[in-house]
Amino acid sequence: MQAAATDKHTRKPHTNVRWKIGILMWLAISINYLDRANLSAASGDIMKALNINNAEMGIVMSAFFWSYMVFQIPSGWLADKVGHRISMALAVGWWSISTALTGLAHGFGSLIGLRMLLGVGEAGAAPSNSGIAARWFPDRERGRISAFYDTGTKVGTAIAMPLIVWIISHWGWQASFAASGTLGIVWVLIWIWYYNDPEKQKYVSKEELHYIRSGQKKQDGLDKEQPMKWYQLLKFRNVWAICFGFFALNYSIFFFITWFPNYLEQERGMAAMSMGFTAMIPPLAGIVGELIGGWVTDYLYFTRGKSITFSRKFNLVLGMLVGTVILFAGLTKSTAISVALLSLSYAGLAFAAPALWSIPGDMAPKNMSSTLGGxxxxxxxxxxxxxxxxxxxxxxxxxxxxxxxxxxxxxxxLGAIAFAFWLGKIEPLTLKKHDVAKA
Known part of the structure; x- marks a missing residue:
């Protein structure tokens, strides 16, 4: 028997407020990655201006992730507690101000400090979006919305390269940070005006609200109840499996966000403007890979009637295996072949991403999707x-x-192997009775 596709409640409503919210989610992630990729696009000018070498710039690029990583779980917990209207506005406002202030950096130490400040704000985006998707979209659309908003990671990266290079060529590297920071402040004002939870959103129709809620096995946001503490999620093998697999995916994908422009300039001898446009190619391939991935995982589950485990793991394993071709990109003397291999790798990694971002909604206990995402x-x-x-x-x-x-x-x-053999059956996480008694 096919999954929920035959249910009488699957008829789509006339209104589509959820997808308008999806567009705002996408814009937030696009701005998020535009801001974090700003440093990568401007790195050559910054290294010259502030007298920073390759090893030091690697530390500066990494500094963002120190605070970003530490604040993931607190940000996810906060989003589930106070709601996503507040959590997203706070996150985007924080990181936008931090981005604008980066233009004031005057040396290695101040640049590290400002990048860490940026990471605190940006930590709230991904966990909040996973929670918003769980509240606002029926299960049958989870892969597609995850793919859609996560393509913002590629769009932001792709736009950053030529745009930031163009701004720097006209007004200097400081102006690029001021410009991208301003975009985020505009987004915050729109978000506060438009967003609310489904039952409180003034533009959503009764038919659309029914379509959303009737298509959810687990309905987040109707109350504040959480069946376990955040740290009890770490008791589960599947949580550790997706954590390791996601670590492996990000290790490769962040080469494109940090060092790829330098690779094109230093290894392949490209001039600045040529580098800017060439650096767009892998992220654009990633957009295609991600949109296909979101469609495939939903198609397998709701149209073909495959299990949620097969539907998610198919994307994860296949995408990661394709992503491994990154190791051949440096072995060829041809710049065109190298960029083609890197683009294929990026597309494979992006193909896996919708399944990864769907899993918090698939596995998290009630009202804990943002926490698991964090x-x-x-x-x-x-x-x-x-x-x-x-x-x-x-x-x-x-x-x-x-x-x-x-x-x-x-x-x-290694990430592909983890998804294939370590990740088990994907289903909602529940504590055993003796663990509940201890909670």
């Missing part, structure tokens, strides 16, 4: 901490990106 994103950003540092030191030691890209490919392969 936990898995904490682990993923250990990859964000390590990747730029290791890459920076490997490049400084060898004078080449070849070894660094091989390491990324091997880490990605």
């Amino acid at each position: 936990i898995e994103n904490t682990a993923s950003n250990i990859g964000g901490v390590l990747s730029p540092i290791i890459t920076g030191f490997v490049v400084s030691a060898t004078g080449s990106f070849v070894s660094a890209l091989i390491v990324s490919g091997l880490v990605t392969l």
